[in-house]
Amino acid sequence: MTLSDPRGTVEDVPPAIEADGLVKRFGATTALAGASLAAAEGTVLGVLGPNGAGKTTATRVLATLLAPDEGRATVGGYDVVTEPHRVRSLIGLTGQYAGVDEALTGTENLVLIARLLGQPRPAARARAAELLEQFGLTDAAGRAARTYSGGMRRRLDLAASLVGRPRILFLDEPTTGLDPASRNELWDMVRSLVGGGVTVLLTTQYLDEADQLADDIVVIDRGTVVATGTPDELKARAGAAVLQMRPAHGEQLEVVRRVAGELAGATPTVEHGTVAVPAADEALMPAVVRRLDYVGVRLAELTLRRATLDEVFLALTGHRAVDVATADQTDVRETA
Amino acid sequence: MTLDRTVPRDPATAPAPSPPASRRATPAQWASQSVTMAWRSIVQIKHNPSELLDLSIQPIMFVLLFTFVFGGAIGGSTDAYLQFSLGGLIAQNALFLTIYTATGLATDLQKGTFDRFRSLPIARSAPLSGRILGDVLRQLWSLVVLLVVGVVLGFRITTSPLAVLGAFGLLVAFTLAFSWTSVLLGVLARDPEKVQIYGFTVLFPLTFASNAFAPTQTMPGWLQAWVSINPVSRMADALRGLLVGGPVAANAIATLLWGAAFAAVFGPLAVWALRTRV
Ligand SMILES: Nc1ncnc2c1ncn2[C@@H]1O[C@H](COP(=O)(O)OP(=O)(O)O)[C@@H](O)[C@H]1O
Ligand SMILES: [Mg+2]
Numbered sequence: 001m002t003l004s005d006p007r008g009t010v011e012d013v014p015p016a017i018e019a020d021g022l023v024k025r026f027g028a029t030t031a032l033a034g035a036s037l038a039a040a041e042g043t044v045l046g047v048l049g050p051n052g053a054g055k056t057t058a059t060r061v062l063a064t065l066l067a068p069d070e071g072r073a074t075v076g077g078y079d080v081v082t083e084p085h086r087v088r089s090l091i092g093l094t095g096q097y098a099g100v101d102e103a104l105t106g107t108e109n110l111v112l113i114a115r116l117l118g119q120p121r122p123a124a125r126a127r128a129a130e131l132l133e134q135f136g137l138t139d140a141a142g143r144a145a146r147t148y149s150g151g152m153r154r155r156l157d158l159a160a161s162l163v164g165r166p167r168i169l170f171l172d173e174p175t176t177g178l179d180p181a182s183r184n185e186l187w188d189m190v191r192s193l194v195g196g197g198v199t200v201l202l203t204t205q206y207l208d209e210a211d212q213l214a215d216d217i218v219v220i221d222r223g224t225v226v227a228t229g230t231p232d233e234l235k236a237r238a239g240a241a242v243l244q245m246r247p248a249h250g251e252q253l254e255v256v257r258r259v260a261g262e263l264a265g266a267t268p269t270v271e272h273g274t275v276a277v278p279a280a281d282e283a284l285m286p287a288v289v290r291r292l293d294y295v296g297v298r299l300a301e302l303t304l305r306r307a308t309l310d311e312v313f314l315a316l317t318g319h320r321a322v323d324v325a326t327a328d329q330t331d332v333r334e335t336a
Numbered sequence: 337m338t339l340d341r342t343v344p345r346d347p348a349t350a351p352a353p354s355p356p357a358s359r360r361a362t363p364a365q366w367a368s369q370s371v372t373m374a375w376r377s378i379v380q381i382k383h384n385p386s387e388l389l390d391l392s393i394q395p396i397m398f399v400l401l402f403t404f405v406f407g408g409a410i411g412g413s414t415d416a417y418l419q420f421s422l423g424g425l426i427a428q429n430a431l432f433l434t435i436y437t438a439t440g441l442a443t444d445l446q447k448g449t450f451d452r453f454r455s456l457p458i459a460r461s462a463p464l465s466g467r468i469l470g471d472v473l474r475q476l477w478s479l480v481v482l483l484v485v486g487v488v489l490g491f492r493i494t495t496s497p498l499a500v501l502g503a504f505g506l507l508v509a510f511t512l513a514f515s516w517t518s519v520l521l522g523v524l525a526r527d528p529e530k531v532q533i534y535g536f537t538v539l540f541p542l543t544f545a546s547n548a549f550a551p552t553q554t555m556p557g558w559l560q561a562w563v564s565i566n567p568v569s570r571m572a573d574a575l576r577g578l579l580v581g582g583p584v585a586a587n588a589i590a591t592l593l594w595g596a597a598f599a600a601v602f603g604p605l606a607v608w609a610l611r612t613r614v
Contacts, residue, residue, distance in 0.1 A: 063451075063455050064455065083359065085359055085360045085457055088458075089358075093451065099450075099452030101380070101444075103380040105383070108376070108379055115372040116458050116462070117456065117457070117458075118365065160452065
């Protein structure tokens with residue numbers, strides 16, 4: 001395959017995951033409104049979007065759990081609608097809600113999957129032990145998954161999706177609800193999987209997660225793709241960092257806004273007496289400090305922080321990332 | 337993006353070299369996957385002692401309570417009552433057990449386990465057929481427990497071993513057909529607690545408004561009309577016939593017809609619910 005060919009380019013390899021114009025409606029809700037994406041073999045595609053954007057729906061369509069209303073998708077070259085069984089033989093899925101059987105032990109959960117995949121009993125046991133070892137669950141192997149912590153359950157879930165050595169892995173918000181330590185562990189596991197040649201589609205609500213793991217990012221909002229690119233490209237467009245300034249005297253807010261906007265070449269937002277502006281360039285902070293000092297503005301607070309998803313959205317789409325799920329619920333309540 | 341992978345491949349996670357190219361699971365694979373799923377549903381009991389209680393202690397308690405509390409009043413003596421009531425207790429217990437199909441399915445749907453199964457290259461129906469196979473095993477276990485407890489308390493099987501086998505067969509046939517209602521309930525409710533509430537709301541009146549525990553003649557006329565056609569009554573009578581003697585054929589046929597009716601109505605509905613709601 002082209003992967004081992006040093007002259008090979010991405011274009012030579014058919015995408016491991018390819019979706020074209022996916023539409024999925026649930027009654028009045030349009031969860032996917034013509035979403036297209038592609039992941040090259042052996043890479044991580046980050047699907048970034050707020051709650052309710054359609055990430056889970058897209059994952060479920062690609063993992064053959066849900067038929068799209070329109071559009072088509074192939075995984076590993078097979079159509080997800082017409083050849084679901086073949087697609088399933090290539091993929092692993094870790095859903096947003098851990099799919100482990102809480103009434104079974106760690107070992108039993110993995111043996112179950114291995115047996116379902118047709119492995120003989122001894123091979124299934126060996127495979128389970130191997131994965132439990134790799135995911136640091138050997139000590140808990142004999143305990144019911146019900147007694148596991150959130151992080152352990154996630155790891156067991158990921159292990160379960162790897163039993164059949166999938167070539168393509170879907171991870172739907174794998175780190176939501178995890179503490180930072182478990183999150184970092186999971187990131188390392190994803191990296192080692194990709195190192196082994198697995199293609200990963202990972203959905204997330206966190207820009208830094210996509211930044212950490214993804215080769216390419218697709219930003220989705222209300223079921224449509226609003227931006228595509230490498231993390232660097234998106235950060236260049238949206239500003240990876242945000243410079244936040246609060247003048248000591250409220251009446252100087254306008255001056256700060258003007259100066260920051262001029263130097264950053266972007267439109268600042270003003271909220272709660274604080275001006276925030278995308279900081280694409282490291283030189284922005286000293287420049288702003290010098291200029292504000294020159295015009296006699298004293299800052300009570302000055303911070304350089306990572307851009308939130310909301311700010312990336314604002315920069316990429318011109319509107320804020322609305323939480324569609326909650327917005328929908330409000331709509332329902334209003335119309336009820 | 338780099339295609340130059342320097343990270344060494346991890347043997348535990350490296351992808352399989354070539355995928356199986358089959359378009360769907362073969363019948364043999366379906367059978368073995370169903371057995372694996374049934375194994376899973378039985379192993380669950382090991383980690384959930386309350387279910388073992390449901391499966392063993394509860395039927396025993398019912399036998400003891402009904403025999404010693406109501407037996408004298410309803411049947412004249414505990415002995416005579418046990419000869420009458422055990423068939424009814426078996427029928428009632430079997431219907432209660434069908435709820436497991438629904439709670440198990442609802443739990444799998446709620447927890448995402450069902451999605452995991454559906455993402456595997458296995459037969460579409462294996463998660464369901466495996467669960468039902470597991471539930472049949474539960475039925476048989478419970479039936480054995482009831483018969484043993486009954487015999488210990490003085491119940492006398494007066495028919496042939498073949499007739500007892502017939503009782504097992506009838507019970508399994510009816511509960512298999514009836515479990516389609518349970519499948520539908522599990523898929524629609526998607527929540528094991530709701531399943532319990534809805535399920536027992538139907539099953540309590542269905543099983544108690546029958547001749548399982550008291551003879552039909554002792555009831556008011558309007559109730560007798562229902563009790564005499566109630567599938568639980570017909571199965572209880574068939575089981576009595578098969579265990580202690582009496583008319584079998586008409587009751588067994590009525591039971592099976594009821595089963596066929598449940599399957600004919602709820603089978604397609606359940607399949608529709610699985611197709612559209614899962
Ligand atoms: N089974 C369903 N029935 C009805 N609406 C659904 C269903 N699944 C998702 N939705 C709706 O579709 C939209 C997208 O949901 P989802 O794909 O779960 O988003 P995300 O995973 O990005 O949070 C939301 O508005 C959600 O409420
Ligand atoms: Mg989601």
